[in-house]
Amino acid sequence: MISSPYLLFLGDAPDTLAAKVAQGIRDWRPDAAIGQLRMEGCKADMGLPDMTLREAVAAGAKTLVVGVANRGGVISPAWLSILEEALIAGLDLASGLHNLLRDEPVLVATANSYNRKLHDVRVPETRFPIANGKRRSGKRCLAVGTDCSVGKMYTALAMEKEMVARGMKASFRATGQTGILITGNGVPLDAVVADFMAGSIEWLTPDNDPDHWDLIEGQGSLFHASYSGVTLALVHGGQPDALILCHEPTRPHMRGLPDYKLPSLEALRDLALTMAGIVNPEVYVAGISVNTAAMSEEEAVDYLAGVEARMGLPAVDPFRHGAGRLVDGLR
Amino acid sequence: MISSPYLLFLGDAPDTLAAKVAQGIRDWRPDAAIGQLRMEGCKADMGLPDMTLREAVAAGAKTLVVGVANRGGVISPAWLSILEEALIAGLDLASGLHNLLRDEPVLVATANSYNRKLHDVRVPETRFPIANGKRRSGKRCLAVGTDCSVGKMYTALAMEKEMVARGMKASFRATGQTGILITGNGVPLDAVVADFMAGSIEWLTPDNDPDHWDLIEGQGSLFHASYSGVTLALVHGGQPDALILCHEPTRPHMRGLPDYKLPSLEALRDLALTMAGIVNPEVYVAGISVNTAAMSEEEAVDYLAGVEARMGLPAVDPFRHGAGRLVDGLR
Numbered sequence: 154m155i156s157s158p159y160l161l162f163l164g165d166a167p168d169t170l171a172a173k174v175a176q177g178i179r180d181w182r183p184d185a186a187i188g189q190l191r192m193e194g195c196k197a198d199m200g201l202p203d204m205t206l207r208e209a210v211a212a213g214a215k216t217l218v219v220g221v222a223n224r225g226g227v228i229s230p231a232w233l234s235i236l237e238e239a240l241i242a243g244l245d246l247a248s249g250l251h252n253l254l255r256d257e258p259v260l261v262a263t264a265n266s267y268n269r270k271l272h273d274v275r276v277p278e279t280r281f282p283i284a285n286g287k288r289r290s291g292k293r294c295l296a297v298g299t300d301c302s303v304g305k306m307y308t309a310l311a312m313e314k315e316m317v318a319r320g321m322k323a324s325f326r327a328t329g330q331t332g333i334l335i336t337g338n339g340v341p342l343d344a345v346v347a348d349f350m351a352g353s354i355e356w357l358t359p360d361n362d363p364d365h366w367d368l369i370e371g372q373g374s375l376f377h378a379s380y381s382g383v384t385l386a387l388v389h390g391g392q393p394d395a396l397i398l399c400h401e402p403t404r405p406h407m408r409g410l411p412d413y414k415l416p417s418l419e420a421l422r423d424l425a426l427t428m429a430g431i432v433n434p435e436v437y438v439a440g441i442s443v444n445t446a447a448m449s450e451e452e453a454v455d456y457l458a459g460v461e462a463r464m465g466l467p468a469v470d471p472f473r474h475g476a477g478r479l480v481d482g483l484r
Numbered sequence: 485m486i487s488s489p490y491l492l493f494l495g496d497a498p499d500t501l502a503a504k505v506a507q508g509i510r511d512w513r514p515d516a517a518i519g520q521l522r523m524e525g526c527k528a529d530m531g532l533p534d535m536t537l538r539e540a541v542a543a544g545a546k547t548l549v550v551g552v553a554n555r556g557g558v559i560s561p562a563w564l565s566i567l568e569e570a571l572i573a574g575l576d577l578a579s580g581l582h583n584l585l586r587d588e589p590v591l592v593a594t595a596n597s598y599n600r601k602l603h604d605v606r607v608p609e610t611r612f613p614i615a616n617g618k619r620r621s622g623k624r625c626l627a628v629g630t631d632c633s634v635g636k637m638y639t640a641l642a643m644e645k646e647m648v649a650r651g652m653k654a655s656f657r658a659t660g661q662t663g664i665l666i667t668g669n670g671v672p673l674d675a676v677v678a679d680f681m682a683g684s685i686e687w688l689t690p691d692n693d694p695d696h697w698d699l700i701e702g703q704g705s706l707f708h709a710s711y712s713g714v715t716l717a718l719v720h721g722g723q724p725d726a727l728i729l730c731h732e733p734t735r736p737h738m739r740g741l742p743d744y745k746l747p748s749l750e751a752l753r754d755l756a757l758t759m760a761g762i763v764n765p766e767v768y769v770a771g772i773s774v775n776t777a778a779m780s781e782e783e784a785v786d787y788l789a790g791v792e793a794r795m796g797l798p799a800v801d802p803f804r805h806g807a808g809r810l811v812d813g814l815r
Contacts, residue, residue: 286709286741347681347714348582348674375716378617378763382717383678389709410617413762427755431747432709 155247155272155337156215157185160204160239164221164232166197174249175199175220177335181310181325185337187212189220192231197221206235206242216272218334219248228252236260240269247272249330274333277345277353284351284390286432291361294439294483295393296371297425299415301380301408303401304444304472305371306332311476312397313368319480322365326357328387332370342372343383350383354390366483367391371399375424376416377407385428392432395439395483396425398466402456403447418464439482441468486578486603486665487546488516491537491570492530495552495563496523501633501739503528505580506551508662512641518543520551523562528552537566537573547603549665550579559583567591571600578603580661582675605664606672608684615682615721617763622692625770625814626724627702628756630746632711632739634732635775635803636702637663642807643728644699650811653696657688659718663701673703674714681714685721697814698722702730706755707747708738716759723763726770726814727756729797733787734778749795770813772799 161175169176179186179199188204191197199220204212217239223232228250236246236254240263248254254271255261264271294312296305309325310332316323325332327339340353358367369391373380398421407413416424422438429436441460445453453470460468467478492506500507510517510530519535522528530551535543548570550563559567559581567577567585571594577585585591585602595602625643627636640656641663647654656663658670671684689698700722704711729752738744747755753769760767772791776784784801791799798809 283740284710286738286744288743343677343679345678346674347676347678347717348711350678350713351710376762378720379615379682380679381720381759381762382681382713382715384713385706385716386678386713389712409614412619413617424758428706428712431707431712431744 155334156245157337158187158214159185159216159218160206160209160214160244161186161189161199161201161220162217162235163189163191163195163197163199164219164223165192165194166221169197172197172199172221174331174334175218177331178218178220181314181335187214190217190235192235206239206244210243214244216245216247219246219250223250223252228257233257233259237263240264240267245270245272247274247334249274249334251275274330275341275344277341279356281345281349281353281356283348284355286389288433289355289358289360289392290363291365291367292394293358293367293369293391294395294397295369295387295391295429296397296399296442297384297388297421298371298374298399299376299418299421300374300401300404301377303399304442305399308397308399308442308471308476308479309368309370310335311471312479315476315480316366322362324365324367326367326369328354328357328370328372339370342387343380347382350386351390354387358391369393375428376421378410378413388425388428389432393429393436394433395437396429397439397479398422398425398441399444400441401444418460422464437484438466440479441466442479443468443470445470445473487576489518489545490516490547490549491535491540491545491575492517492520492532492551493548493566494520494522494526494528494530495550496525497528497552500528503530503552504633505553505662505665506530506549508637508666509549509551511638512666518545521548521566523566537570537575541574545575547576547578550577550581553580553661559588564588564590568594571595571598576601576603578605578665580606580665580672582606606661606675608672608676610687612676612680612684612687614679615686617720619764620686620689620691620723621694622696622698623726624689624698624700624722624724625726625728626700626718626722627728627730627773628715628719628752629702629705629730630707630749630752631705631732631735632708634730635773636730639728639730639773639802639807639810640699640701641666642802643810646807646811647697653693655696655698657698657700659685659688659701659703670701673718674711678713681717682721685718689722700724706759707752709741709744719756719759720763724760724767725764726768727760728770728810729753729756729772730775731772732775749791753795768815769797771810772797773810774799774801776801776804
């Protein structure tokens with residue numbers, strides 16, 4: 154568990170896109186982000202108060218979260234000295250970078266001296282069990298996609314927010330680096346050893362109140378040749394009661410696979426229901442979430458109406474129109 | 485690289501299934517297995533001479549192979565002291581357990597003192613790529629099962645043996661510790677990090693002669709809640725041209741999952757063809773391999789005839805009747 158609130162480190166981000174981790178935290182856990190730390194020349198701005206390390210600590214910050222992707226795959230000397238100062242000033246560090254904090258000797262030494270924590274959220278920190286497939290109490294909803302990166306995390310977060318606003322019991326369950334940094338905990342599923350994948354998801358979504366919903370962050374796609382095994386572990390470990398189908402309609406081929414077309418929403422529905430039905434025969438599709446970012450408002454509305462008529466299910470873009478109708482689809 | 489012959493360590497195996505590593509070595513490399521070492525209460529028996537460590541060394545044994553797999557892969561204290569004695573007595577150790585020999589300080593220290601080797605065949609020794617899904621030359625056959633431990637490795641090894649005897653180009657491709665101990669190389673798939681599973685299988689079964697067959701060792705089952713993700717990575721990374729359906733008809737429930745019945749062969753056929761069809765639309769089922777060990781000869785023959793009539797495919801138990809008709813089913 155990463156201690157909050159956070160100071161968001163934006164580094165020397167060349168634009169806001171490079172700081173999408175920080176953006177996710179600000180959008181979905183605004184109470185957890187009390188300030189931002191920007192280096193000279195930083196072009197990203199989360200609209201949060203700019204703070205020095207000392208100001209952030211005085212304001213109650215517990216962890217400096219690296220909210221920016223680093224260029225060239227290395228932690229630059231300029232970053233390193235700020236991260237080291239943050240430890241000395243009284244903050245833990247959390248990062249989803251490929252280059253691990255724990256592989257930087259100066260950070261390890263400083264964290265040890267000052268009794269601070271280094272959270273590398275790409276590395277699983279728990280010893281997971283083998284999945285046992287036993288039915289658990291409480292409800293679970295899983296977003297599954299026709300492809301990778303079609304808005305599964307956004308959909309789950311938007312549904313959680315809507316459900317909490319309605320007074321329902323709901324918890325977003327992170328399975329990727331960004332989601333873990335947003336919520337402070339979760340399972341970095343793509344870094345888990347194969348045999349323990351499904352077990353890690355059972356661990357993440359344990360028994361709960363009968364009226365509590367886990368909103369599980371999806372990963373990959375059952376149709377994606379590179380990552381389908383990860384997705385199936387999520388389906389079988391997550392034991393969903395409800396599925397949300399996620400899609401991006403303008404993509405010419407599967408992400409990273411030029412030889413593969415995206416499957417239809419019907420094919421995704423049928424395969425996902427078959428697979429999830431193995432562990433939960435009562436599973437159903439609650440709705441369809443479409444990422445229409447590449448469409449005009451009119452195109453998006455037309456497309457969603459067509460999908461809704463064709464599939465007989467609520468079809469929305471939660472970014473444009475909210476996740477209310479997806480939540481309405483839950484039984 | 486692992487010195488033979490072996491003394492097979494059966495530990496306190498609760499049944500013969502738990503000792504399938506030892507069984508595979510005895511069946512496919514009989515010259516390499518000169519004896520077995522069983523603890524008090526062991527319920528497995530390979531039909532090999534029971535030997536003490538000293539007797540085995542005197543008979544020429546070079547390596548104690550841990551021939552028993554256990555859920556979660558824990559090395560018990562009772563095992564540890566025997567493994568330590570084996571090193572002192574003059575043997576190397578080889579193991580496919582999740583818990584590594586090299587992580588046990590007493591074994592590392594003893595191996596160093598006595599100049600013995602510790603072989604952890606489960607540890608991936610290669611940096612695998614992310615799968616790219618590109619079609620490869622050469623042919624591939626994958627055994628898929630209604631459950632774990634239904635004879636998938638046995639089937640692939642029996643087919644390879646038959647094909648080599650016929651003068652065909654064929655290679656068994658090991659994906660588990662037993663297969664790796666038998667053939668000396670392969671991918672320990674269940675220990676590969678999630679994101680690289682499918683890529684490791686592409687790496688294991690590269691471009692080859694158009695008339696060369698890879699016989700890929702199957703793992704788990706698409707229907708097994710604990711391991712289905714591993715199986716799907718094998719289906720999508722292996723890109724099979726032909727599937728062999730594997731089944732054990734007398735089992736009351738899925739292995740390790742008391743709440744789950746085995747699926748029908750029809751359900752396996754349909755789901756495996758759908759999944760494999762995503763990466764290879766021409767995939768077909770070449771035959772059915774049934775483990776009839778728990779049946780009389782007459783029951784087995786009747787059962788196989790019934791399956792064959794029902795499914796319209798050659799159905800054999802390769803252990804009883806050879807793998808010839810499965811090889812005949814390849815196009």
